[in-house]
Each structure stands twice: as C-alpha cells, then as structure tokens.
C-alpha cells in the first residue's frame with residue numbers, strides 16, 4: 001500500500017483534484033489517499049498556508065499530489081503567510097530539488113499556440129529546473145542601509161543568489177540522465193557572462209559532462225534562451241537551469257504550447273519521492289464554475305505513478321486515455337475550438353475514466 | 357557642435373556602424389564624430405575591452421553610438437577581459453541607469469514573427485530596464501565555503517541582488533513619465549512573492565505612483581510576464597523592471613517581433629546623455645559578408661538625435677526614411693521574404709540616405 005498526500009489547495013484546485021483522484025481510483029491500485037488543506041484554504045482553517053499536520057502528511061507519504069494555491073484575497077497578507085509559501089515550504093522541507101517541466105504540444109491542440117503551427121507542431125521540450133537553491137532560498141536577504149553602491153546610506157533590499165558544488169552536481173546528473181533517455185542533447189542555461197554563480201554552474205556542468213560522453217552539451221545565456229524559445233522552440237530537447245531562470249523559462253516554454261491546461265510537472269527528491277502538480281495556477285477567476293481543465297492534474301497523477309510509485313503501466317494507461325479523449329474531440333473551454341465538443345471539468349474526468 | 361563617440365566593436369559592428377554614420381552625415385548636422393575601439397577589437401589592439409582612451413572619449417562625448425561586441429574567439433578569456441565587460445563598464449561608468457528597449461512590429465514585417473500575425477500586428481511595447489543596479493553589480497559576489505544551506509562546508513559561488521530606494525525611485529519616475537507620453541498604462545514586473553528586493557521594488561513603485569495618478573499601474577510576476585508576452589503581447593504598453601528580469605524579458609519581447617534586426621535601444625543617464633545600440637548582437641557568423649541589417653543601428657542613431665541631442669526633427673527624418681525603404685520593398689537577408697528585393701548592408705544604408 002502506497003500513501004499519497006492529496007493537497008487540492010485553492011481556486012480551481014479542488015475541482016481538478018477531484019477528477020485526478022477519480023482517475024486514480026479507476027485504476028484500482030493499492031493506494032491510500034490522505035487529504036489535507038494547503039495554501040489559502042489552510043490559512044483560513046488553521047492560520048498558516050502549510051500547517052504542521054499537512055507537512056507531516058506530505059513527509060510521511062510516498063508521493064504528494066498537489067492542486068494549486070493562491071487567490072487575490074490573500075494578497076494583503078505578509079509574505080510568510082501567503083499561499084505560495086506552502087509550495088516553497090514543501091519543496092524545501094521535502095528536498096525536492098529536481099523539477100521536471102515538460103512543454104509538449106499535443107497534435108490536436110497545435111492551433112491553440114500563439115506561434116505558427118509549423119513552429120510548434122510536435123514540440124516536446126523537457127525543462128529541468130533546480131528547485132531548492134539559488135536566490136529563492138539564499139541567505140542573507142532582507143533590508144539594510146547600503147554601505148556602498150550608487151547611493152551609500154540609502155535604504156536597500158537584497159537577496160543572495162548562490163549554488164554550492166553538490167547542488168549543481170546532483171541536478172546536472174539528473175539532467176544528463178534524462179537527456180540520455182531522450183535525444184542525448186542537453187542545453188544548460190546560465191548567465192555566466194555576468195554572474196559568479198552562473199560561471200560556477202557552467203564549470204560544474206562541464207565537469208559532470210565528462211561522465212556522460214554520449215550526451216551532447218551546449219550552453220546558452222538566459223536572455224538568448226528566452227529568445228530562441230520564441231524563435232525556434234523545436235531546437236531544444238532537454239534544458240537544465242537554476243531555480244530563478246527555470247521559473248521564467250519553464251513558464252515561457254509552457255505557454256508556447258498554447259495549452260498550459262495540459263501540462264503536468266514533477267518535483268523530485270534524491271530518492272524519487274516527489275510532488276506532482278499541474279503547471280498552471282489556481283485561476284481564482286474561474287474557480288467553482290466547473291470549467292477548468294483537469295488534464296494537467298490527471299497527467300501529473302500519471303507522472304507520479306511513473307516516477308515515484310513504480311507503476312509505469314498504470315501511468316501509460318492514463319496517458320493513452322488522455323490521448324483518446326482528445327481524439328474523441330472532447331475539450332474544456334481553455335482548449336476548445338470550432339468543431340470540437342465543449343465539456344465541463346467533471347465530464348472531462350468522466351471521459352478519461354471511461355477511456356481507461 | 358555636439359560630440360559623438362562612435363564605437364563600432366566586433367562582428368558585424370563595423371559594417372552596421374558605417375551605414376549609421378553615413379545616414380548621420382547625410383543630415384548635415386553640427387556633429388563631431390570620434391571613433392574608438394571597444395570589445396574584442398579593443399582587447400586585440402590594447403589588451404582591454406574598454407581601454408581608458410575609449411572610456412574617456414565616451415565620458416567626454418554628448419552621446420555614444422555603439423555597434424556590438426563579442427566573438428567566440430574571446431570565449432576563453434577570463435571574464436574581466438571578455439568583450440561584454442565593455443558594455444557593462446560603460447553603463448556603470450556613465451551611470452546609464454535607464455534602458456529603453458522598444459519592441460515594435462513593423463507592418464511590412466509582421467509575417468517575420470514566430471507568432472500568428474493577428475497577435476503581433478501593430479505591436480508596440482516599450483520595455484524600460486534598470487541598467488546599473490540589481491545582481492549585475494551587487495556586492496559581495498564570488499566563491500566561498502558554504503556555512504549554511506543544503507551543504508555546509510561545500511564550495512559555493514554567490515552573487516548579491518540589491519536595489520536601493522533612490523535607484524528604484526529614479527527608474528520609476530522615468531517609467532511613469534514614459535507611460536504618460538503613451539497610453540498611460542505601466543506594468544511593473546517583479547518576483548515579490550519570493551524576493552525581498554522585488555517586494556521593496558514593488559512598494560516603492562506604488563509610492564511613486566502617487567505622483568502620477570493619471571497613469572494606470574499594474575504589477576506582474578516575472579514568470580507570468582514571460583508567459584503573457586507569448587500569449588497576448590499587445591496587452592502590454594510600457595513595462596518597467598529590474599536589470600536581470602529586464603535582460604530576459606526585453607530580449608523575449610524583441611524576438612516576438614521576428615525582426616530584431618530592426619530594433620534600436622537607448623541607455624540614458626540622469627541628464628539624458630545616452631548610449632545607443634542595436635538590440636541585436638555582434639553576429640560573428642555573418643560578419644564581413646555585407647549582409648547584416650543596419651536598420652537597428654540607423655534607428656539607434658535616430659533615438660540618439662531625439663533623446664540626447666535635441667534633434668527630434670532629424671530623428672523623424674531618419675524614421676520616415678526607414679519606413680520608406682521598407683515600403684519600397686528593400687530587405688536585408690534577415691527580413692527578406694518572397695516578393696521583396698534582397699539588398700546588402702551597404703545598399704540598405706544607401707537607400708536610407710537616398711530617402712532622406
């Protein structure tokens with residue numbers, strides 16, 4: 001019996017999670033699902049976005065299935081109490097340093113992209129983002145009086161970008177291994193022409209590369225990567241980068257597909273325990289309307305089965321079922337187009353279950 | 357007599373600069389042009405990418421017209437000697453804190469974009485990037501032994517992101533004033549949900565907004581901005597952001613137009629002295645072939661006349677001449693398409709001169 005912590009969160013989180021759980025149940029696997037509040041919902045019920053009970057559940061589980069967090073109504077809270085602290089807290093507490101963000105353009109949804117169809121048809125990028133280091137967690141940070149710079153004596157705020165050798169080594173290994181299973185091409189993104197942290201990143205990625213001579217490695221500056229993703233996204237296969245650049249580029253890459261409602265993600269620790277969540281957000285504007293796309297969450301459950309629960313066959317069944325509902329022409333509002341059938345969140349979940 | 361420091365630089369720099377200078381000369385203005393080496397070229401001739409003589413010339417000039425720097429052959433040099441240090445050094449030494457990066461989609465070139473024509477037709481974004489602060493110049497930075505974090509005792513590299521109150525205030529004023537002259541809408545981009553520096557940035561932009569009640573201000577996280585630029589770029593008008601995020605987003609926005617060979621930029625100090633350069637790079641792969649597009653540099657010269665030399669009429673003449681050569685169907689290779697006439701770098705410069 002494997003234990004899964006189910007954390008629906010805010011906005012559309014509960015609706016999309018209900019469908020993913022329906023799909024998991026339909027597979028009849030030896031899973032125990034334990035639910036808990038997280039994000040704004042948890043703040044409302046217990047005063048903190050990541051209450052100790054939720055964290056404990058996540059720590060004791062074999063995997064975490066996460067919906068989405070955030071709502072405008074929490075914008076006024078101090079930062080440490082805002083919903084997104086839950087996700088940062090979980091990443092840190094569980095040591096989820098390797099974030100897998102596929103950007104896949106489904107054949108039937110190519111037209112949904114902002115880009116010309118020939119540029120995105122068949123797009124399949126795997127962006128690997130380091131998730132527990134960098135300027136996200138670097139200390140010191142805060143406010144102080146500037147002692148140098150342009151305005152000594154003025155108030156200033158500051159953060160610390162940092163990466164240690166073992167942090168870079170482990171994410172590089174993850175990335176080279178992932179590239180080895182795909183096209184054997186890896187692009188490492190940094191800003192080594194400006195940042196010490198990036199130069200160190202690049203040096204170590206080159207070192208680790210010696211252990212993967214069958215993988216072709218190239219390096220790209222982050223500004224150029226942001227451009228090349230727009231210009232010729234299909235030139236990328238596996239991309240590895242730090243937490244901050246990965247935040248920006250993974251979202252840019254996801255949006256290139258035009259169907260971010262389809263994109264799952266995985267955040268793994270050193271032992272393949274992971275947190276799985278859709279790449280999209282909590283979309284409070286459409287919450288409760290029954291129109292959200294549950295497929296990214298359903299596909300996140302598939303990633304969970306494959307990466308953390310050693311159930312690759314069950315994962316493949318979900319993925320095939322999703323392909324089949326798309327082939328049937330079923331679409332939630334976000335991916336709907338002329339000639340296809342618009343369905344609700346629940347109808348989409350039901351259709352996936354039926355296809356399984 | 358106004359003094360202009362002309363710094364052609366590397367790669368295609370000398371070729372495109374020759375055309376911009378030809379255009380300036382054709383206007384018959386009281387300008388004195390002084391040339392100097394910069395970047396890899398300067399390293400080759402005097403051992404440093406920004407030799408004292410070049411810096412002095414730039415400091416004494418009323419404006420700097422800059423080509424481009426960089427070539428693979430300098431990749432192996434230590435960072436402080438690499439060509440791009442010239443541009444960082446000039447920004448810092450001249451206090452060029454306000455970088456204007458227009459992303460304009462010319463009517464005749466709409467098809468060149470990766471995006472569907474309806475999404476970019478008429479696109480006209482002004483991205484304002486802070487250029488002398490942030491993690492680009494923040495101290496301390498370097499390598500050390502980690503004392504905390506995931507791997508205490510390990511080697512690590514680090515950089516400091518920082519912004520002081522006056523640095524944020526002055527770029528916010530520049531941005532609100534620019535927005536006031538356009539659609540009166542300003543988007544400030546940050547990562548305030550994670551970074552102390554961003555929260556401070558956001559707080560101060562909100563404070564400064566009180567002096568510009570006629571301008572509508574909104575805030576966007578950098579990851580979301582990277583997505584929205586792909587999804588619906590025309591929703592943006594004026595965008596202001598820090599140095600690091602601005603580096604990434606300005607290049608992404610430029611590439612959306614599909615014709616980065618057309619885009620000028622300006623980097624201004626507090627007194628409207630500025631450095632003007634094309635948004636594209638030195639393109640060493642096509643250097644010397646006579647096929648580079650000189651229009652971004654020619655339009656940078658126009659920005660220089662308008663912003664730093666109080667010659668708005670002359671600037672408008674250049675801009676109209678560029679419109680006119682496009683209307684005539686003349687295109688360098690990078691923007692050529694079926695049915696238009698392919699011209700060389702020199703032919704393009706000549707055509708602009710003729711149109712003036």
Ligand SMILES: CC(C)[C@H](C(=O)O)[C@@H](O)C(=O)O
Pocket residue numbers: 084087088247549550579
């Ligand atoms: C909510 C936020 C803190 C988070 C991040 O920046 O990592 C989100 O944007 C993401 O990418 O998961």
Ligand SMILES: CC(C)[C@H](C(=O)O)[C@@H](O)C(=O)O
Pocket residue numbers: 193194223440443444603
């Ligand atoms: C060359 C590099 C240091 C520079 C930067 O990052 O600012 C460039 O990318 C730019 O945007 O002008």
